[in-house]
Structures are given as structure tokens and as C-alpha cells.
Amino acid sequence: MNIISISKREDLPQKKEWLIRALAVALSIVCAGLVIRILGYNPLQVIPSMVSGAVGTEIRLQQTILKAIPLVVTSLGILVAFKMKFWNIGGEGQIIMGALGASYVALNIEGLPKFATLILMMIAAMILGGFWAFIPAFFKAKMGVNETIFTLMLNYIAIKFVTYLQYGPWKSPDSQGFPKVATFSNNAILPKLFGIHIGWIIALVLVVLVHLFINHTKKGYEITVVGESQETARYAGMNISQIIIVATLISGGLCGLTGMIQASAVEKTLSATLSGGYGFTAIITAWFARLNAIAVLFVCIAFAILLQGGAYIQISMQIPASVADMIQGIILFFVLGSEFFLQYRVNINRKRLNAKEVA
Amino acid sequence: MRKFLAIFLVLALALTTMVGCGGGAEGENGGGNVSEEDVTTIGFLYIGPVTDGGYNQAQHQGTKAVEEHFGGKVKILYAENVSEEKQAVKTNAINMIDNGADIIIATSFGHMDGMEELAEEYQDKYFLHFSGYKMNDTNFGNYFGAMEEARYLSGIVAGMMTETNKLGYVAAYPYTEVLIGINSFYLGAKSVNPDVTMNVVYINSWGDAALEQSAAESLLAMGCDVLTQHADTSAAQLAAEDAGCYAVGYNMDNSKVAPGSFLTAPIWHHEAYLIPTIEKMIAGEYVPESYYGTMADGYLGLAPLTDLVPEEVKAKVEEVKAQILAGDFPIFVGPLNDNQGNEVVADGDALLTRDEIWSMEFILEGITAIE
Numbered sequence: 001m002n003i004i005s006i007s008k009r010e011d012l013p014q015k016k017e018w019l020i021r022a023l024a025v026a027l028s029i030v031c032a033g034l035v036i037r038i039l040g041y042n043p044l045q046v047i048p049s050m051v052s053g054a055v056g057t058e059i060r061l062q063q064t065i066l067k068a069i070p071l072v073v074t075s076l077g078i079l080v081a082f083k084m085k086f087w088n089i090g091g092e093g094q095i096i097m098g099a100l101g102a103s104y105v106a107l108n109i110e111g112l113p114k115f116a117t118l119i120l121m122m123i124a125a126m127i128l129g130g131f132w133a134f135i136p137a138f139f140k141a142k143m144g145v146n147e148t149i150f151t152l153m154l155n156y157i158a159i160k161f162v163t164y165l166q167y168g169p170w171k172s173p174d175s176q177g178f179p180k181v182a183t184f185s186n187n188a189i190l191p192k193l194f195g196i197h198i199g200w201i202i203a204l205v206l207v208v209l210v211h212l213f214i215n216h217t218k219k220g221y222e223i224t225v226v227g228e229s230q231e232t233a234r235y236a237g238m239n240i241s242q243i244i245i246v247a248t249l250i251s252g253g254l255c256g257l258t259g260m261i262q263a264s265a266v267e268k269t270l271s272a273t274l275s276g277g278y279g280f281t282a283i284i285t286a287w288f289a290r291l292n293a294i295a296v297l298f299v300c301i302a303f304a305i306l307l308q309g310g311a312y313i314q315i316s317m318q319i320p321a322s323v324a325d326m327i328q329g330i331i332l333f334f335v336l337g338s339e340f341f342l343q344y345r346v347n348i349n350r351k352r353l354n355a356k357e358v359a
Numbered sequence: 360m361r362k363f364l365a366i367f368l369v370l371a372l373a374l375t376t377m378v379g380c381g382g383g384a385e386g387e388n389g390g391g392n393v394s395e396e397d398v399t400t401i402g403f404l405y406i407g408p409v410t411d412g413g414y415n416q417a418q419h420q421g422t423k424a425v426e427e428h429f430g431g432k433v434k435i436l437y438a439e440n441v442s443e444e445k446q447a448v449k450t451n452a453i454n455m456i457d458n459g460a461d462i463i464i465a466t467s468f469g470h471m472d473g474m475e476e477l478a479e480e481y482q483d484k485y486f487l488h489f490s491g492y493k494m495n496d497t498n499f500g501n502y503f504g505a506m507e508e509a510r511y512l513s514g515i516v517a518g519m520m521t522e523t524n525k526l527g528y529v530a531a532y533p534y535t536e537v538l539i540g541i542n543s544f545y546l547g548a549k550s551v552n553p554d555v556t557m558n559v560v561y562i563n564s565w566g567d568a569a570l571e572q573s574a575a576e577s578l579l580a581m582g583c584d585v586l587t588q589h590a591d592t593s594a595a596q597l598a599a600e601d602a603g604c605y606a607v608g609y610n611m612d613n614s615k616v617a618p619g620s621f622l623t624a625p626i627w628h629h630e631a632y633l634i635p636t637i638e639k640m641i642a643g644e645y646v647p648e649s650y651y652g653t654m655a656d657g658y659l660g661l662a663p664l665t666d667l668v669p670e671e672v673k674a675k676v677e678e679v680k681a682q683i684l685a686g687d688f689p690i691f692v693g694p695l696n697d698n699q700g701n702e703v704v705a706d707g708d709a710l711l712t713r714d715e716i717w718s719m720e721f722i723l724e725g726i727t728a729i730e
Contacts, residue, residue, distance in 0.1 A: 176535040315454040
């Protein structure tokens with residue numbers, strides 16, 4: 001027997017769970033503070049200003065929510081796939097393909113009322129995003145091809161394809177040769193409510209829908225069962241291939257919807273860098289939310305606070321971007337690390353330790 | 360439970376230590392006797408780091424000259440690595456406005472559309488954009504310069520220094536601004552060396568040291584012995600130095616960075632435009648314009664020719680420079696053919712106005728471009 005052994009925790013009291021989380025946050029702040037201090041800044045100014053920079057005023061809160069919207073929608077998409085242990089690392093590509101679908105509608109279909117245009121853009125985005133996830137799902141379901149590598153590689157194909165369009169056939173004739181797709185007309189831009197584009201309403205509605213879908217529908221239950229054990233699902237007579245494909249279509253469709261929201265409401269055009277890393281960040285947030293749709297909402301808001309706070313202190317305290325990134329990294333390291341201690345117990349075998357000393 | 364208590368105590372101790380050390384930095388906004396209300400805050404957006412040895416560093420030098428000129432009357436905020444996505448432009452600019460910025464100055468072409476939206480949303484702030492073409496009547500203007508003048512002069516240096524008669528040009532995008540630079544540099548070289556040809560490699564980025572370096576290396580491998588670039592970093596000059604060749608820079612006097620290769624560089628003097636313009640903005644008298652500076656204005660120029668450049672070359676450059684400063688030296692004079700064999704400027708004709716020059720979509724005969 002080893003001196004240190006790791007076992008899965010079964011019943012951690014709620015109180016202790018929160019204590020560990022609080023400790024992780026406190027430790028991360030102390031650690032980040034020390035690093036900030038070493039770099040010659042005052043942590044007692046930097047860290048509070050990071051928080052107030054994200055939530056301190058109405059403008060800052062809007063900035064935070066703007067960053068949370070794509071994170072929430074993408075995380076929900078990732079969640080549906082992960083629930084089934086289908087490791088969809090292809091969020092980036094699905095976002096880009098969704099944006100491509102939405103842009104096709106925005107740039108080519110004229111004469112529809114605004115509402116219809118937007119709905120059509122959403123549908124196109126979800127179809128293309130879903131299709132991009134369907135490809136690996138099909139090969140996984142039929143031939144057992146590993147989806148992690150497959151979805152990852154499809155990211156680059158999507159990004160390069162949009163790059164090609166941006167530099168080639170879709171290049172705006174008004175851009176004097178600069179590789180840029182034309183800007184959408186007003187008809188194709190999501191309206192605002194309370195100063196923020198209505199992506200926030202879409203995100204909230206989706207949180208509820210995905211929660212209901214996973215917990216209160218037959219399909220949602222089947223997805224969970226397939227994730228827990230394919231054997232069980234097979235004994236229960238479930239059609240595993242079909243479940244895999246439906247779940248990834250939903251997953252890719254939601255990621256595609258993020259692409260539509262970003263293209264329509266934020267960039268108002270299509271570009272190859274539009275996904276902004278949300279497809280990868282959403283893996284962290286979905287995982288940290290323990291694949292729970294309601295928790296996704298709060299985790300993403302917390303994450304957006306980190307992002308906006310980091311951007312804010314760069315401006316207000318003129319701290320280099322790298323320092324802000326490092327603070328975010330340290331906080332993530334501790335907070336994600338604490339999840340390990342929540343789920344596993346580290347046992348130090350005292351008896352054996354003592355025995356050694358005697359010997 | 361005792362374990363947790365112990366950890367908490369350690370944390371508390373660590374926090375107190377930090378409080379202890381954290382004293383000194385207070386009151387950093389106080390400096391000087393100027394009261395808060397008289398200070399104008401200006402926010403600058405840069406596409407890369409201000410230590411890139413090129414474009415952004417040059418922009419930041421202009422910014423620092425502005426800061427020095429106004430003393431305590433302006434407060435400078437700046438953000439590095441602001442990509443050309445609208446979200447990045449707007450987040451940074453809005454955070455600056457939230458920190459009291461009255462003027463936002465964006466310095467990369469692709470920041471344009473984000474700036475246009477901001478100017479609409481924040482009508483009581485001023486927005487200035489370097490290198491773009493959009494503006495409005497109230498609070499949004501742009502500025503740029505006739506860089507073809509300085510490019511032409513640096514082309515003369517390259518044309519006289521090359522031995523293989525092959526020049527190499529690391530270029531960003533096949534976009535008008537870049538094409539003007541490519542063609543004017545080549546015309547300068549050709550004016551002193553009729554046999555010269557030029558190869559262009561596009562990197563499809565405004566600045567990326569690795570891409571610039573590999574483009575420079577491929578140009579050197581093609582036999583080009585004088586390089587120049589329309590890209591943000593000093594990578595091409597360093598690659599030329601390693602290969603024992605010469606380089607004409609851009610944006611910055613890099614005679615100390617690449618002493619073995621650096622000949623000269625066309626450079627910007629951003630402060631020459633920014634200082635009077637910001638003065639007008641502070642006084643509330645600014646009217647949006649599309650400024651197009653020249654060498655005669657002092658907005659752009661040529662970095663001092665280094666000791667690698669022989670006297671006769673220096674004399675030739677001085678001669679042409681005097682004509683350009685006098686304002687009677689058009690750069691694009693016919694007959695000119697593009698590299699497809701079509702006549703683009705007829706004999707006896709010339710591109711004289713800014714609009715004529717900025718409708719350029721061709722690359723001249725003698726230049727080979729690889730996209």
C-alpha cells in the first residue's frame with residue numbers, strides 16, 4: 001500500500017464543500033496578490049479594482065454581460081454533448097460555421113421583415129453548426145471513430161474555410177482590397193433591450209430549456225444513460241446511434257447559435273476570428289458547472305467577470321495584458337483544482353508512515 | 360476542523376504582510392497641481408505590443424510625445440493587442456471612457472468599424488482613427504499621410520545599394536495602402552536603377568514576427584539582397600542582418616536593433632498631427648477632417664541614413680528630398696504599366712491627388728507578388 005492514496009469521495013457534507021471552495025478562492029487571491037506584489041503593483045488596488053471593473057457601474061456590468069452571453073450559449077451546447085461523454089472539442093468550428101450560415105442569410109436574402117430575417121439566420125446557424133457536429137457524431141456512431149480529435153480538427157477546417165471566403169469570394173468590394181466581409185444591413189442585427197443586445201434573453205431562455213430537456217424529457221434521460229454506460233443503454237433497448245446523433249446535433253446547433261449572435265449583434269459581419277476562443281473556454285465553464293444547465297449560468301457570469309475585470313484593470317491601472325491574464329490563470333488554477341478535492345479524498349496512510357519511522 | 364483553522368490563520372498572516380508592503384503606491388493620480396477637471400484623458404488603442412520594434416512602438420512614441428507636450432494637462436491610457444474585432448475595439452474603448460477618457464484614438468485600419476459605432480454611441484466624446492476612411496461631421500475624424508513620398512526616397516537607397524538587382528518586400532495585405540507603398544518604393548529604386556526587379560510576399564497579417572521572418576527568409580532565398588517591409592515588427596531587418604544583406608525598415612529608426620543591415624526607414628511623426636489636433640479638441644474647436652500629412656508638413660520623413668550608406672547615395676536622396684519638400688515632385692508619373700501588361704498611367708499623365716492615388720489596385724511591371 002502506498003503512503004498516499006486517492007479515493008473517490010462519496011458523501012461530502014455541503015458545508016465542507018463550500019468551505020473548500022471558499023478556501024480555494026481565498027488561496028488564489030493571496031497567490032495572485034503575491035505575484036502582483038512581486039511585479040511591482042499594489043494587490044490591494046488591483047484585485048478590488050478587477051471586481052469593481054466588472055460590476056461597479058452600469059456600463060461595466062453591460063460589458064460583463066456581453067461577454068457572458070456567448071459563453072452561456074456555447075457552454076449549454078458543450079454540456080449536452082459532455083452529458084453523453086461525447087467530447088465535443090469542436091465548439092470553435094461550430095460557432096464559426098453557425099456564423100457562416102447566419103451571414104449567408106444576412107448578406108443574400110433581402111426583402112424579408114426583420115423578425116423573419118433574424119429567425120432565418122438563427123435556423124441557418126443552427127443547421128450549419130449542427131451539421132459540423134453531425135459529421136464526427138456520424139462516424140462515432142457508425143464506426144466508433146474518436147470524436148475528440150475529429151471535432152478538434154474540424155475547427156481548423158471551419159476557420160480556414162471562412163478565411164478563404166473572407167479573402168476570396170465574400171470579400172467586400174467596398175473594402176479597397178482589405179480582406180473583410182461586407183457589414184450586415186440593419187435588418188440582420190439583433191435588437192437591444194436595456195442597452196444590451198437580446199442575446200441575453202436567448203441565453204436565459206436556453207438555460208431553462210436545456211435544464212428541462214436534460215432533466216425532464218425522455219431524450220434527455222437517454223442521453224444521460226448513454227453517458228453513464230452504453231451497456232445499460234443497450235440492455236434497456238435504446239437506439240444508441242440515434243441518441244448520439246440527436247445530442248450532437250443539439251450541441252452543435254447551440255454552438256452555431258452563438259456564432260449567429262456574435263455575427264449579428266457584435267461584429268455585424270463574418271470574420272474568421274469571430275469565435276474568440278469561446279468554444280474552448282466553454283469547456284472549462286461547462287465542466288466547472290458539473291454539466292448542470294442552471295449552474296452554467298452562474299459559472300459563466302463569474303467567468304465573464306474575470307474577463308471583463310482583467311480587461312478593465314489593463315486600462316484603469318495600465319497593467320500589461322500578460323499580468324491580467326496571469327491573474328486569471330492563477331484564479332482558475334486554484335478554483336478548478338479545488339474541484340479535485342471535492343470529488344476525491346487524499347489519504348495519507350499514517351500507520352505505514354509510523355511503521356517506517358520505527359524501522 | 361483544526362486543519363482549516365490553521366490554513367485560515369496562515370492566509371490571514373499572508374494578507375497582512377501584503378498590506379504591510381502595499382503602502383507606497385497611493386495617490387498616484389494626484390501628481391501636479393492640476394485639478395481633476397482640467398485633465399483631458401486620452402485613450403490609445405494599439406493592435407500589437409508597444410515594444411514590437413516597429414509600428415506600435417512608433418505609435419507609442421507619438422503618444423509619449425503628446426504626453427510630454429501637454430504635461431499634467433492630459434492623462435494617457437493605452438491598450439495593447441487590441442484585435443480588429445469590433446468586440447475588442449469596443450470593450451477597450453468603453454473601458455477607457457469609463458475611466459474618464461474624452462478622446463479615443465485607434466491606430467489600426469481594422470479598428471475602423473468599431474470606432475464608427477462608438478462615435479455614434481458616445482456623441483460627447485471625440486474619436487480619431489489612423490489610416491481609415493470613415494468619419495462624421497461632429498466627433499469622428501481620421502488621419503494619415505502621403506507615405507509614398509518617404510517610401511520613394513527609401514526606394515532610391517535600396518535601388519542604389521542592391522547588387523543582385525532584386526529587392527524583397529514583406530507586405531501585410533494586398534490592400535490599397537500597402538499597394539501604394541510597394542509601388543512607390545519600387546519606383547524610387549527604379550529611378551536610380553533601371554534593371555531592378557522586386558518580389559513581394561504577403562503575410563496576411565499587419566504584424567507577426569514569425570510570419571515576417573519566414574517571408575523575409577524566402578525573399579532572401581530568391582536572391583533579394585535588400586529587403587523592406589510593410590509589417591509591424593523588426594523581423595525582416597533582423598533576417599537580412601543574419602544573411603549579410605541590407606534592409607530598409609518602416610515606422611522606426613532601427614539602426615540600433617539591426618546595425619548590420621539597417622539603412623533607413625520611412626517613419627511617421629504622429630505627434631506633429633496629434634498635438635495641434637488634441638489642442639483643438641481640448642478647446643472644443645475640433646471639426647472632423649480627413650487629414651493627409653506630407654513630408655513638407657513634418658508629419659512623415661526618413662530616418663537618418665546609416666553609415667552603411669555611401670555618400671553618393673545620401674546626396675541623391677537629399678536632392679530628391681528637396682524636390683519633394685518643394686512640392687513639385689509627383690511620385691506616380693506615366694507611362695506606367697501594371698504587371699499584367701496593362702497601361703495604368705498614360706504617358707504625360709500622373710496620379711496627383713489623394714483620391715487618384717488611393718484608387719490604386721495594381722502592382723507595377725517589374726514586381727512579382729506572392730499571395
